[in-house]
Amino acid sequence: MITMDDIIRDEHPTLRTVAEEVSFPLDDQFKNLASDMIEFLKNSQDEEIAEKYDLRAGVGIAAPQLNISKKILAVHIPAELEGSEPLSLVMINPKIMSHSVQRTALQDGEGCLSVDELYEGFVPRNKRITVQYYDLDGQKVKKRFKGYPAIVIQHEIDHLNGILFYDHINEQDPFMIPEDMDIFE
Ligand SMILES: O=CN(O)C[C@@H](CC1CCCC1)C(=O)N1NCCC[C@H]1C(=O)Nc1ccccn1
Numbered sequence: 001m002i003t004m005d006d007i008i009r010d011e012h013p014t015l016r017t018v019a020e021e022v023s024f025p026l027d028d029q030f031k032n033l034a035s036d037m038i039e040f041l042k043n044s045q046d047e048e049i050a051e052k053y054d055l056r057a058g059v060g061i062a063a064p065q066l067n068i069s070k071k072i073l074a075v076h077i078p079a080e081l082e083g084s085e086p087l088s089l090v091m092i093n094p095k096i097m098s099h100s101v102q103r104t105a106l107q108d109g110e111g112c113l114s115v116d117e118l119y120e121g122f123v124p125r126n127k128r129i130t131v132q133y134y135d136l137d138g139q140k141v142k143k144r145f146k147g148y149p150a151i152v153i154q155h156e157i158d159h160l161n162g163i164l165f166y167d168h169i170n171e172q173d174p175f176m177i178p179e180d181m182d183i184f185e
């Protein structure tokens with residue numbers, strides 16, 4: 001099972017590396033990795049398991065955070081989460097095909113399981129995105145996302161491109177709200 005010891009932390013070079021596309025048919029190792037990633041997110045959201053294995057609750061994880069520089073990400077947003085639809089999926093070779101001009105940012109900013117320091121400030125994200133990706137069976141999928149799921153997916157796709165959330169925070173005024181951005185409560 002994946003624990004916090006498997007998650008690399010900032011300054012590790014893999015976090016700043018553009019990950020490689022995965023080829024199909026998918027090796028079993030990547031199928032196993034994908035299910036391990038989803039299992040980690042579920043475990044991290046389970047109070048007892050998280051307590052037992054000292055897991056930090058997470059709603060998304062990308063393979064580079066496990067020092068695997070491949071374009072694989074997992075998202076697991078629980079049904080109980082206020083203000084979001086539930087979402088549980090694995091994306092392989094994801095690409096944002098189009099997005100809204102309108103942007104949004106989480107009211108409390110963002111954190112990252114690979115970043116132990118706190119970076120305060122709004123992280124501007126596209127409000128709506130259309131993502132093309134492959135599922136574990138190699139099926140090509142094209143799907144639109146908005147709201148909290150769209151924010152999580154953008155945070156994870158950033159990891160595949162060596163980008164960390166604080167790269168997006170305005171240095172002069174971390175809490176500035178540009179004209180085209182709203183705050184996601
Ligand atoms: O790349 C992936 N990561 O770095 C894990 C991150 C991904 C999210 C950060 C902002 C958008 C995606 C993550 O999940 N967090 N960031 C650090 C600590 C908190 C934790 C979190 O938001 N947890 C959570 C939220 C709601 C319900 C349950 N748990």
Ligand code: NI
Nearest residue numbers: 111112113114
């Ligand atoms: Ni992260």
